[in-house]
Amino acid sequence: MLRFIKYSLALVAAVLIVSACDKKLDLEPAQSISEELALSTDANVKSVLLGAYDALGNYAFWGGYTMRDAELAGADGEIRWVGTFNGPREVYNHTMIAENPEAEAMWNAGYNAINIANNVLSALSVVKADDRDQVEGEALFIRAVCHFELVRFFAKPYEAGGNNTQPGVPLMLRPTREINDASFVSRASVEDVYAQVVSDLAAAFDKLPEDNGNLANKYAAAAMLARVHLQKGEYDHARDHANDVIGADVYSLVSDYASEFNNDDNTSEDIFANQISTQDGTNDMVTYFSIPEFGGRDGDIEIEQKHLDLYDPNDARLLLFYDGNGAIRSGKWRDQYRNIPNIRLAEMYLIRAECNQRLGTSVGAPVDDDYNATHTRAGLPAKSGVTLDDILLERRLELAHEGHKLHDVKRLKGTVDGLPYDDPKLVYPIPAREIAANPNLSQNQGY
Amino acid sequence: MLHWDRSFDETHNLGIDLGSEFYNSKTVYTLVEGEQFPSDEFKTLASAALITNGTSTLTEYNILSYFGRASYDYKRKYLFNVSSRIDGSSRFGKNERYAFFPAVSAGWVLSEENFLQNNKTLSFLKLRASWGLSGNAGIGNFASLGLYQAGAYNENSALTPEQIPNPNLTWEKSAEWNLGIDFGFFNNRLTGEFDVYQKNTTDLLLNVPVPSTSGFLTQIQNIGELQNRGVELVLNSNNIVGKFSWSTSVNLAANQNEVIALASGQTLIDEGSSRYMNVVKVGAPIGVFYGAEYAGVDPANGDALWYVNATDDQGNIVDPNATTNDYSEANFVELGSPLPDLIAGMSNTFSYAGLTLDIRLQGQWGNQIHNAAGSFMSCNACWFDNQTSDQLDRWQNPGDVTDVPEARLGYSNGDQSRSSRFLSDGSYLRVKAVTLSYDFPSRWFKNSGVRDLRLYATGTNLLTFTKYEGWDPEVTTDFLASNIVYGVDFYAAPQPRNIVFGLKAGF
Numbered sequence: 001m002l003r004f005i006k007y008s009l010a011l012v013a014a015v016l017i018v019s020a021c022d023k024k025l026d027l028e029p030a031q032s033i034s035e036e037l038a039l040s041t042d043a044n045v046k047s048v049l050l051g052a053y054d055a056l057g058n059y060a061f062w063g064g065y066t067m068r069d070a071e072l073a074g075a076d077g078e079i080r081w082v083g084t085f086n087g088p089r090e091v092y093n094h095t096m097i098a099e100n101p102e103a104e105a106m107w108n109a110g111y112n113a114i115n116i117a118n119n120v121l122s123a124l125s126v127v128k129a130d131d132r133d134q135v136e137g138e139a140l141f142i143r144a145v146c147h148f149e150l151v152r153f154f155a156k157p158y159e160a161g162g163n164n165t166q167p168g169v170p171l172m173l174r175p176t177r178e179i180n181d182a183s184f185v186s187r188a189s190v191e192d193v194y195a196q197v198v199s200d201l202a203a204a205f206d207k208l209p210e211d212n213g214n215l216a217n218k219y220a221a222a223a224m225l226a227r228v229h230l231q232k233g234e235y236d237h238a239r240d241h242a243n244d245v246i247g248a249d250v251y252s253l254v255s256d257y258a259s260e261f262n263n264d265d266n267t268s269e270d271i272f273a274n275q276i277s278t279q280d281g282t283n284d285m286v287t288y289f290s291i292p293e294f295g296g297r298d299g300d301i302e303i304e305q306k307h308l309d310l311y312d313p314n315d316a317r318l319l320l321f322y323d324g325n326g327a328i329r330s331g332k333w334r335d336q337y338r339n340i341p342n343i344r345l346a347e348m349y350l351i352r353a354e355c356n357q358r359l360g361t362s363v364g365a366p367v368d369d370d371y372n373a374t375h376t377r378a379g380l381p382a383k384s385g386v387t388l389d390d391i392l393l394e395r396r397l398e399l400a401h402e403g404h405k406l407h408d409v410k411r412l413k414g415t416v417d418g419l420p421y422d423d424p425k426l427v428y429p430i431p432a433r434e435i436a437a438n439p440n441l442s443q444n445q446g447y
Numbered sequence: 448m449l450h451w452d453r454s455f456d457e458t459h460n461l462g463i464d465l466g467s468e469f470y471n472s473k474t475v476y477t478l479v480e481g482e483q484f485p486s487d488e489f490k491t492l493a494s495a496a497l498i499t500n501g502t503s504t505l506t507e508y509n510i511l512s513y514f515g516r517a518s519y520d521y522k523r524k525y526l527f528n529v530s531s532r533i534d535g536s537s538r539f540g541k542n543e544r545y546a547f548f549p550a551v552s553a554g555w556v557l558s559e560e561n562f563l564q565n566n567k568t569l570s571f572l573k574l575r576a577s578w579g580l581s582g583n584a585g586i587g588n589f590a591s592l593g594l595y596q597a598g599a600y601n602e603n604s605a606l607t608p609e610q611i612p613n614p615n616l617t618w619e620k621s622a623e624w625n626l627g628i629d630f631g632f633f634n635n636r637l638t639g640e641f642d643v644y645q646k647n648t649t650d651l652l653l654n655v656p657v658p659s660t661s662g663f664l665t666q667i668q669n670i671g672e673l674q675n676r677g678v679e680l681v682l683n684s685n686n687i688v689g690k691f692s693w694s695t696s697v698n699l700a701a702n703q704n705e706v707i708a709l710a711s712g713q714t715l716i717d718e719g720s721s722r723y724m725n726v727v728k729v730g731a732p733i734g735v736f737y738g739a740e741y742a743g744v745d746p747a748n749g750d751a752l753w754y755v756n757a758t759d760d761q762g763n764i765v766d767p768n769a770t771t772n773d774y775s776e777a778n779f780v781e782l783g784s785p786l787p788d789l790i791a792g793m794s795n796t797f798s799y800a801g802l803t804l805d806i807r808l809q810g811q812w813g814n815q816i817h818n819a820a821g822s823f824m825s826c827n828a829c830w831f832d833n834q835t836s837d838q839l840d841r842w843q844n845p846g847d848v849t850d851v852p853e854a855r856l857g858y859s860n861g862d863q864s865r866s867s868r869f870l871s872d873g874s875y876l877r878v879k880a881v882t883l884s885y886d887f888p889s890r891w892f893k894n895s896g897v898r899d900l901r902l903y904a905t906g907t908n909l910l911t912f913t914k915y916e917g918w919d920p921e922v923t924t925d926f927l928a929s930n931i932v933y934g935v936d937f938y939a940a941p942q943p944r945n946i947v948f949g950l951k952a953g954f
Contacts, residue, residue, distance in 0.1 A: 025537040025544055030505035035593035038606050050605035054598050084830055095859045097775050099721035108659045115662020176661040179611060183661050214601060275601035433719025438658035447775050
């Protein structure tokens with residue numbers, strides 16, 4: 001009997017110890033916080049918003065690939081990929097396969113930023129009432145930029161005046177809280193993606209303040225609207241939005257072309273620049289365009305004579321190119337840890353000039369003046385009677401190697417390496433991993 | 448823990464254990480790096496002129512278990528064992544933390560039976576059978592939670608989503624049965640074990656690719672079923688005993704692995720890499736190579752070719768001979784298994800008068816190895832990387848018959864890594880180690896303070912027989928290793944051939 005009591009007591013003690021332990025299975029990580037907490041306070045939601053900027057500026061998005069790849073895929077003999085990585089080589093040679101790592105990285109980066117922006121949008125109610133519009137506007141701006149870049153790379157081109165029912169990319173307008181049936185999305189039409197981009201940017205324009213430090217403000221949204229409408233061939237809208245930016249008189253062209261690049265801080269010309277420092281951010285344009293001396297890889301991208309021949313010998317923009325590691329390099333992307341000017345005022349002048357020229361209008365300023373804004377800054381004599389071809393060439397030189405090349409070929413119905421603007425080879429594959437993970441997605445032609 | 452055992456009349460032996468266990472694992476990591484100390488005498492960070500790096504992390508997990516075991520035997524001849532445990536882990540979803548793992552086993556020592564007790568040949572014989580359920584919690588410590596991590600933008604702190612929650616995450620469970628025989632012959636000069644087993648693992652803990660439109664790439668999920676079955680044999684024999692002795696030990700293991708099921712409606716998990724091609728595919732071994740089937744070179748123009756392998760609605764290949772020079776037109780097929788059918792090892796030891804020769808062999812058969820570096824170093828000079836010498840066989844003139852496509856610097860011609868072009872047979876037999884040693888007779892150094900003295904020479908990786916085209920078939924590319932990606936060679940350094948001479952003294 002005594003033994004029975006002894007064992008019973010031991011058993012009771014064991015049970016007590018054990019039930020106290022049960023709660024010990026509730027552990028919280030030290031380097032992370034829960035999703036609920038991250039979206040529960042004003043300060044945290046604003047930190048998540050910064051996380052969305054960080055994601056937008058990812059090396060595979062506005063930190064590099066969206067710009068680099070528009071140049072590589074649109075190279076047409078003006079630049080040359082000579083690096084050892086076979087992913088960018090496939091982009092450059094138009095021999096991409098569905099497993100191409102550049103396409104996959106860009107796709108993943110874009111949708112990651114979109115999801116973070118959607119998380120911010122879902123938590124606006126905890127943001128201080130005074131800041132709510134601004135936070136909403138910034139998140140909408142980021143979401144729109146991402147959808148716009150994705151639809152330009154991963155879908156057939158927008159056909160001005162067409163109904164654009166060709167498959168675009170999935171539109172993601174809600175944050176992901178779990179993986180369920182709704183996660184297996186389909187592609188929206190190109191028309192619908194553009195419509196959403198325009199509507200997000202218009203809302204952002206309404207809600208954003210005029211000044212927002214180095215982050216997106218009202219004019220960043222207007223500038224993106226100008227860019228999007230130009231891509232759609234809607235010249236009146238593009239002109240008006242560009243005019244909004246220029247007319248605000250907030251920005252001015254820097255006096256010396258070279259000083260617009262390789263900066264730690266925003267210049268007077270920067271409308272939106274991806275902020276890079278030694279502490280955070282990656283400038284992957286430098287990684288591939290520059291050389292080891294300045295923090296680049298091996299000089300993976302070379303500038304070819306065909307491009308240099310486009311310039312007037314007296315064009316000051318020629319001086320920015322430099323000779324390094326046995327080839328000509330773009331000085332725009334020379335030094336590491338420097339900001340990437342994703343949208344700058346010069347583009348707005350050229351959009352307004354092009355649209356005014358096409359429409360026979362002179363909204364904001366005469367065509368010649370807008371053209372000469374960048375043309376004379378490059379040390380060239382002012383020109384009058386500027387033609388559309390003049391403007392398109394000026395645009396090509398002024399914005400060279402800044403990620404406009406492929407998209408301009410597509411909207412201007414040009415060719416690249418003999419391929420017509422709508423050739424399937426100029427459209428990225430939907431990444432193979434994505435097709436495997438989501439059977440609802442259709443693959444692009446030729447992959 | 449409670450323990451109780453009792454023997455009744457030396458015939459019935461009974462033992463019972465009951466207990467509970469709480470396990471806490473906590474890892475705290477702190478790093479501070481300093482440079483520029485005035486001199487070597489200064490050993491603490493306070494004296495560094497530059498603090499160059501610093502971080503600290505903390506992570507932990509807990510396991511709570513309750514267990515019980517009962518054993519009974521009759522005259523040590525018939526043995527029975529029943530056990531069960533309930534384990535709870537902090538790693539799993541709140542509602543799915545606990546799992547129940549029972550097991551039973553029985554043994555029969557035949558050599559204790561009257562009809563065998565005096566057998567001169569057979570000295571030991573035991574039959575064993577067991578069945579049990581076990582669990583695996585080998586995932587990250589907080590894998591079930593929805594988390595945000597710290598980041599930075601423009602030198603301001605930021606928060607970004609880190610992982611998607613899975614509140615239903617739970618234990619991976621394996622049900623295994625095993626039948627075995629332990630035996631000894633000739634007064635146990637030849638002993639061995641033979642086992643047959645089948646293990647079915649369900650609720651596999653897999654990092655499953657999810658649509659990245661969600662903002663996430665993967666989620667740890669419990670899905671599918673995996674089956675392993677096989678046989679194992681171990682033999683130890685003292686072939687010759689006496690002044691000259693020779694003993695041999697052999698082990699053989701043949702295992703078959705097959706993915707039985709994934710999530711309903713799912714037949715393939717493919718991370719879509721351009722460089723690696725291990726996938727999880729129903730009906731195939733886990734990590735099976737899945738990619739384009741290389742068809743050699745078009746003699747007319749030097750283009751690399753692949754089999755199209757287009758399938759009809761039933762999944763049958765329509766025209767097995769159809770080829771294409773467009774990689775994107777080639778449908779992926781199973782190309783081979785990274786898992787060997789058979790793994791074997793053998794060691795022989797000979798000794799005579801203090802001299803000992805020990806030879807160890809190991810080998811495996813039936814697996815393929817993917818040389819993922821082939822797309823750089825064996826790509827018919829697609830770029831400036833140094834090429835393997837077999838690339839000299841490249842196609843050069845119309846009519847050339849070779850399996851190396853025309854060299855086209857800067858252009859892709861068959862260099863795609865996900866292709867059977869870079870797969871080869873990984874079977875090998877290797878003389879892993881040979882040791883020759885001499886133990887000096889202890890009388891030589893009596894009273895000198897030295898207890899024993901041995902002179903030896905050991906050679907490792909002395910000889911390898913293989914058809915593998917890369918550097919070393921015993922390959923591990925550490926940075927890739929996972930439960931899916933293996934059998935991949937990506938510039939893995941081959942193991943060196945070592946020859947070591949030594950003198951070993953004991954005091």
